[in-house]
Amino acid sequence: MEHFIGGTVMLFGDPQAILIFALGLVGGMLFGAIPGVNMLTLGAVLLPFTINMDASHAVMLFSVIYCAGVFGGAITAILFNIPGAPENAPTCFDGYPMTLKGQSGKAIGAAVSCSALGGVASAILMMTATGAIAGWAVRAFGPQEIFALIFFGLAVSASIGAKTLWKGWLSVFVGLIIATIGTDPVGGVPRFNEGSVFGLEYHSYYLSAGIHFIPMILGFFAVSEVITQAMSIAEGTRERPKAGLEFPTLAEFWSVRVTMVRSIFIGFFAGILPGIGATLAAFLGYSQAHRASKNRRNFGKGELEGVVASETANNAATGAAMIPLLALGLPGGALTAMIMGIFQIHGMEPGPLIFINSSDLVWVTFAAMFWANLCIVFLGWLQTKTVVHILRVPFRWLAPGILLLATIGAYALRNLVIDVWVMFLAGIAGYLLRKTGYSAAGIVLGLILGKLGESAFSKSMQLMDYDFLGFFQRPIAAGLLILAVIVIATSIINEIRDTDFQKALMD
Amino acid sequence: MTSFFRNTAAAAGFAAVVALAGTAGAAELEKPAGFGNRPLTMIVPFGAGGGSDQLARAMAKAMEEVAGITFQVVNKPGGGGTAAIPDFMLAPPDGYTVLEHIDNAISAYAAGDIRENPAEDWVPLCMTQITFSQIYIRSDEDRFTDWESFSEYAKAHPGDVTMANLGKVGSMELVVMEQLQEALGLKIKQIAFDKPAERYGALIGGHVDVLFEQPGDVRNFLDADQMKPILTFLSERPSAFADTPTHKEVGADFEALTRFRGFWVKAGVPKDRTDFLAAACKAGFETADYQAFNKKKYMHLIDSFRDTEGSIELINNAVASYREMYKKLGIGK
Numbered sequence: 064m065e066h067f068i069g070g071t072v073m074l075f076g077d078p079q080a081i082l083i084f085a086l087g088l089v090g091g092m093l094f095g096a097i098p099g100v101n102m103l104t105l106g107a108v109l110l111p112f113t114i115n116m117d118a119s120h121a122v123m124l125f126s127v128i129y130c131a132g133v134f135g136g137a138i139t140a141i142l143f144n145i146p147g148a149p150e151n152a153p154t155c156f157d158g159y160p161m162t163l164k165g166q167s168g169k170a171i172g173a174a175v176s177c178s179a180l181g182g183v184a185s186a187i188l189m190m191t192a193t194g195a196i197a198g199w200a201v202r203a204f205g206p207q208e209i210f211a212l213i214f215f216g217l218a219v220s221a222s223i224g225a226k227t228l229w230k231g232w233l234s235v236f237v238g239l240i241i242a243t244i245g246t247d248p249v250g251g252v253p254r255f256n257e258g259s260v261f262g263l264e265y266h267s268y269y270l271s272a273g274i275h276f277i278p279m280i281l282g283f284f285a286v287s288e289v290i291t292q293a294m295s296i297a298e299g300t301r302e303r304p305k306a307g308l309e310f311p312t313l314a315e316f317w318s319v320r321v322t323m324v325r326s327i328f329i330g331f332f333a334g335i336l337p338g339i340g341a342t343l344a345a346f347l348g349y350s351q352a353h354r355a356s357k358n359r360r361n362f363g364k365g366e367l368e369g370v371v372a373s374e375t376a377n378n379a380a381t382g383a384a385m386i387p388l389l390a391l392g393l394p395g396g397a398l399t400a401m402i403m404g405i406f407q408i409h410g411m412e413p414g415p416l417i418f419i420n421s422s423d424l425v426w427v428t429f430a431a432m433f434w435a436n437l438c439i440v441f442l443g444w445l446q447t448k449t450v451v452h453i454l455r456v457p458f459r460w461l462a463p464g465i466l467l468l469a470t471i472g473a474y475a476l477r478n479l480v481i482d483v484w485v486m487f488l489a490g491i492a493g494y495l496l497r498k499t500g501y502s503a504a505g506i507v508l509g510l511i512l513g514k515l516g517e518s519a520f521s522k523s524m525q526l527m528d529y530d531f532l533g534f535f536q537r538p539i540a541a542g543l544l545i546l547a548v549i550v551i552a553t554s555i556i557n558e559i560r561d562t563d564f565q566k567a568l569m570d
Numbered sequence: 571m572t573s574f575f576r577n578t579a580a581a582a583g584f585a586a587v588v589a590l591a592g593t594a595g596a597a598e599l600e601k602p603a604g605f606g607n608r609p610l611t612m613i614v615p616f617g618a619g620g621g622s623d624q625l626a627r628a629m630a631k632a633m634e635e636v637a638g639i640t641f642q643v644v645n646k647p648g649g650g651g652t653a654a655i656p657d658f659m660l661a662p663p664d665g666y667t668v669l670e671h672i673d674n675a676i677s678a679y680a681a682g683d684i685r686e687n688p689a690e691d692w693v694p695l696c697m698t699q700i701t702f703s704q705i706y707i708r709s710d711e712d713r714f715t716d717w718e719s720f721s722e723y724a725k726a727h728p729g730d731v732t733m734a735n736l737g738k739v740g741s742m743e744l745v746v747m748e749q750l751q752e753a754l755g756l757k758i759k760q761i762a763f764d765k766p767a768e769r770y771g772a773l774i775g776g777h778v779d780v781l782f783e784q785p786g787d788v789r790n791f792l793d794a795d796q797m798k799p800i801l802t803f804l805s806e807r808p809s810a811f812a813d814t815p816t817h818k819e820v821g822a823d824f825e826a827l828t829r830f831r832g833f834w835v836k837a838g839v840p841k842d843r844t845d846f847l848a849a850a851c852k853a854g855f856e857t858a859d860y861q862a863f864n865k866k867k868y869m870h871l872i873d874s875f876r877d878t879e880g881s882i883e884l885i886n887n888a889v890a891s892y893r894e895m896y897k898k899l900g901i902g903k
Contacts, residue, residue, distance in 0.1 A: 110618055111627065111643065205777035206768075246649050248764040251738030253649065253683065268656045268684075272648025391774065392790050393767040397617070404619020408627070410866055412790025478646045479653055518764050525761045526732060526777065 070426030087127030095135020099468030102132025118409035153349035157369030165305035175443030182436030185382030197390030206522035211543035226500030238509020245273020283503035286490025330376035334383025348376025615654035632854030665843035680892035694881035697832035737762020753822035786867035
């Protein structure tokens, strides 16, 4: 506690630190909230400047950008069906339908409060338990457990955003197949980078880089949304979403308290495991809420609980992701890898010694993340009152801007032009998917989990001498795999029962 | 436009002035006519924050200081360093595009994974980091504590001992381990990991027994006494690891491949510009800031600098060694 107070005093007793804190907060929110660019774009732009900054300021800046960026992306997800960052993709499922119903204020209000809640809870857990948790997670979760967790994630999320379970699974499988493009995680063998299509020989170094999920998300959500809206304007069927300004009531929050707590735990746990991170946390939080909810039928049609589940989980992952980074020097995602780079640029290495050698830096960072999450409540409330008015801007003016920013965002990710192609192809595909009841989110999830899962699976098999039953000699892995199978079986039984029931109604 | 520059530059035809080394703000190198008045691009084929990225930014800063040019560092990660190659090859050969790359470009060329020869299609300006590999164990490991006890343990449990390593077929890491195992009759199971952080986590978390890595990358774990080296792949013991035996001392008689990083321009860049950039690289390497950076990464233990000629020699030797090994192992095209 005295460490935390010390960190806070250092943070707010230094005008320069306050300025950097404020800039990080506003910058993260803005970059998160502009469709197409996200906090990674801002991080990449700022990284070279951190060389000349004080190390604690630089690390603090990026941590604050992280918290604010994960929140900021919820705004455009809710207003335009365009997630500002991958972490916010599941927020679209119910956030955007709420906007269409004229409840944009409610949805954003819920996102603000839940992001802050998840973030603060995560920051507190991070401060109390970094050392202990990091050590436990890295010991308890080897490649086998990570694979089992990813398999479980696939099992519970398979039907996200699809009309039927079968279409959901098909979407995920398409994602898994796309994940195989690129360099294989074991032998480094490039796959699908050369060959012939319709008799045309091709050889591409770009394809050896693989298909990244961020341009896919930009295409599926931003570009295809623009196409969809343009079509409806052309057909004269477009209803302009109404700007709503009312905040969710306390009673509404109280009714989803279980979902909030569940999402905090899911997000925190997903954040601790290196490589899993906030994006998966949001998907898992959403799908678990969907499974457990009494209003399951309303999910995807503008259910507040869906927004709450996703936004609590992704911010709950932010503090947790700092744990393996600081305590072990193991970054779990792109932004935490940048923070790792900042440490190294300043001649420090994150790891167990960081708490002894750079205790000040760690606690300024912790304090900054805590206060950044609290500030989100206030700033987010301001945003709620102002940003919904963007809805009044005619879409034909917004659309070119969205496409422009999405293109910049897709390219800025890896500075590879393939990402721009992928984005536009995914945009066209996404438009067609929406019409057919297949799930763009399922494809994205398949792509993310396919890459992580293949890597974990191959390492597990090597460690276990290619004996699949080895998974069942490890309690955590076995438990997760068995749970996953149960989840898949029950969802199939439910689906069959539902279709039979509907058939009976039809007859 | 560029041909105009090339003609004037060729007409000018002067060699770059050698900078006064070691002092910041030393006399700047003289730029070739019509060159260096706009920012140069430095392509890094790996992600922001990693070892290559840090090197590129440190070197860019040092070269800016000594040569009065400015760099924009651009990361183009993907495909294990291959995804950035087309953009580098598409850039005009005017000296405004510099590529940072590492020795895996050389092994990829030797294996036939990439088509560009790093010693001919690219002109190496300099190599500024050369380092050796080591085998690490957990500091609190009780089954073995040094190379001797480890090799006994490995012989008693053939094929059960696991090593976290890079899995790329024909990589420096796997070739070195192959040579070691062949020389000493050991069987160590290589587990392919794709991300460095996962390799370190796997060793610390007890999911593998040993780790193959370069000291600069695991410095924080060494300083925190979480890992310790038991074997150094180098002909002589470096001063910083005086207590760790080398592979030759334990009976493996081969020249171990090294990890090196450096900077290239495309073939076809006017010679005065290449010479100028190479001189800037050398002068940058000698600045106090860059030396301090290399020291932090344990890159000062062996001679870490090669000029253009030295780089070409280093690359060609590496290609020859890799091809010889590939023939033995039956990999590559």
